[in-house]
Amino acid sequence: MIKRHTEAMDVVVLGGGAAGVMAAVAAARNGADVLLVESQNCLGGSRTATGVDTFYGFFTPGDNPRKIVAGIPDEIVNRLRRENKLFDRPNTYGAGMGLTYDVEALKIAYEDLVLQSGCRLLFHTTACHVEAADGRVNSVWLANKAGLTEVKASYFIDTTGDADIVARAGGGFDAGSDDEPNQSLSTIFFMGNVDLEKAKKVSHREMTERMKEANKSGRFRLPREDGSYHRTPNPGVIQANMVRVSRIDATDPYSLTKAEIEGRKQVQEYAAFLKACIDGFENAFLIGTSQYIGVRETRKIDGHYKLTEEDVIAGRKFPDSIACCGAPVEDHHPGEGTRWVYVENGGYYHIPYRCLVPRSLQNVIVAGRCLSATHGAQASARNSAQAMAMGQAAGTAAALAAAAKQNFIDLDIGRLRRTLVEQHAIIE
Numbered sequence: 457m458i459k460r461h462t463e464a465m466d467v468v469v470l471g472g473g474a475a476g477v478m479a480a481v482a483a484a485r486n487g488a489d490v491l492l493v494e495s496q497n498c499l500g501g502s503r504t505a506t507g508v509d510t511f512y513g514f515f516t517p518g519d520n521p522r523k524i525v526a527g528i529p530d531e532i533v534n535r536l537r538r539e540n541k542l543f544d545r546p547n548t549y550g551a552g553m554g555l556t557y558d559v560e561a562l563k564i565a566y567e568d569l570v571l572q573s574g575c576r577l578l579f580h581t582t583a584c585h586v587e588a589a590d591g592r593v594n595s596v597w598l599a600n601k602a603g604l605t606e607v608k609a610s611y612f613i614d615t616t617g618d619a620d621i622v623a624r625a626g627g628g629f630d631a632g633s634d635d636e637p638n639q640s641l642s643t644i645f646f647m648g649n650v651d652l653e654k655a656k657k658v659s660h661r662e663m664t665e666r667m668k669e670a671n672k673s674g675r676f677r678l679p680r681e682d683g684s685y686h687r688t689p690n691p692g693v694i695q696a697n698m699v700r701v702s703r704i705d706a707t708d709p710y711s712l713t714k715a716e717i718e719g720r721k722q723v724q725e726y727a728a729f730l731k732a733c734i735d736g737f738e739n740a741f742l743i744g745t746s747q748y749i750g751v752r753e754t755r756k757i758d759g760h761y762k763l764t765e766e767d768v769i770a771g772r773k774f775p776d777s778i779a780c781c782g783a784p785v786e787d788h789h790p791g792e793g794t795r796w797v798y799v800e801n802g803g804y805y806h807i808p809y810r811c812l813v814p815r816s817l818q819n820v821i822v823a824g825r826c827l828s829a830t831h832g833a834q835a836s837a838r839n840s841a842q843a844m845a846m847g848q849a850a851g852t853a854a855a856l857a858a859a860a861k862q863n864f865i866d867l868d869i870g871r872l873r874r875t876l877v878e879q880h881a882i883i884e
């Protein structure tokens with residue numbers, strides 16, 4: 457049965473990950489009537505449900521780190537720091553200072569932020585269909601335990617990570633190919649009762665060597681040999697990012713199911729390897745795996761500008777910048793190793809507003825990992841701090857567009873940028 461929502465919403469945000477949370481809060485604070493829809497039971501997406509527990513991208517890497525993300529994302533960081541649920545932790549691979557947090561604390565911090573903004577929130581609800589005509593989305597169909605509900609709105613923010621709304625509205629996107637496959641997926645896992653003092657005597661390089669030996673001898677099957685683990689805010693508990701599941705299309709449910717099964721199997725292997733081969737893990741146990749497998753890359757929209765790897769490496773600046781990024785290209789390609797390419801001279805680049813606006817849709821904007829970018833550029837811009845910064849920009853743009861009754865691409869960019877700066881975002 458299809459129920460028709462009687463309310464006319466200003467803005468509907470589809471997907472409550474890092475980008476969607478910020479988009480919803482920014483739109484609501486700037487005066488829009490907002491509904492945030494999330495298919496899982498919590499906010500955060502890759503930040504919480506997939507067990508990833510470190511924000512990167514707030515600072516440029518290198519000896520002279522520069523803070524390049526602030527605004528609403530900072531409110532979350534400051535709260536978690538006040539609560540003693542977050543600490544600074546340099547990246548294992550030199551990608552800059554990370555902020556490692558307690559995942560359960562972040563879920564609550566995101567919920568409070570959203571609810572205090574006046575935004576309405578719906579969990580366990582998936583956007584499954586859109587009604588679109590003449591380059592405009594008129595409504596989205598939501599599937600949940602109540603059946604199907606059609607929700608109408610003037611503006612839609614697609615923060616599904618997979619650009620579901622853009623794809624279903626007929627907008628263009630790049631989905632990866634056999635020649636340039638999307639990045640690999642990883643099931644994150646947590647282990648408890650680790651003797652961290654003992655474990656830290658085994659360097660990352662030494663652990664990689666032991667993984668290679670374990671693979672060669674056939675004792676364990678470890679597809680990625682350069683993965684890592686780190687301590688968490690909870691004593692004796694580590695989070696491990698080691699699993700590698702490649703050549704998966706996470707927008708194909710059968711392919712994604714295969715990935716979940718393979719990811720869980722790999723976790724058993726890696727946990728057994730750590731217990732058997734790494735000092736300090738002798739009495740450790742597997743606490744659990746992430747709610748779902750971590751997806752780094754699926755669809756990237758065809759926007760008014762496509763960010764390239766050359767833009768990233770050169771630290772290119774754009775007049776319509778709405779966010780900054782200094783994160784390296786971190787390409788988790790199939791096979792061994794990970795491709796790292798750093799921004800020249802420890803610099804940073806701008807993310808242009810045009811990367812958020814689909815070329816063929818007038819009242820839809822995206823934020824987060826589905827921005828308009830090449831495979832290489834997305835492998836940098838997908839960092840969580842940038843997803844949040846893009847979210848703040850998209851939400852602010854939606855509120856301004858709603859007030860002015862304008863299409864996203866016709867928005868007064870100067871006004872958007874001034875509003876972002878007034879609200880403490882860093883855009884230069």
Ligand SMILES: Cc1cc2nc3c(=O)[nH]c(=O)nc-3n(C[C@H](O)[C@H](O)[C@H](O)COP(=O)(O)OP(=O)(O)OC[C@H]3O[C@@H](n4cnc5c(N)ncnc54)[C@H](O)[C@@H]3O)c2cc1C
Nearest residue numbers: 471473474475495501502512583616617750751824825840
């Ligand atoms: C394994 C892994 C490790 C990573 N490590 C780090 C790291 O250490 N530091 C860092 O900064 N970044 C890291 N990243 C990258 C970063 O976490 C993500 O790129 C970023 O958080 C993406 O945010 P997002 O909001 O764009 O997308 P997502 O986090 O994917 O959020 C999308 C949300 O939309 C919801 N959704 C999807 N489809 C629908 C629909 N149709 N209807 C309703 N809801 C829907 C999903 O449930 C999800 O909550 C990692 C990513 C992965 C996968």
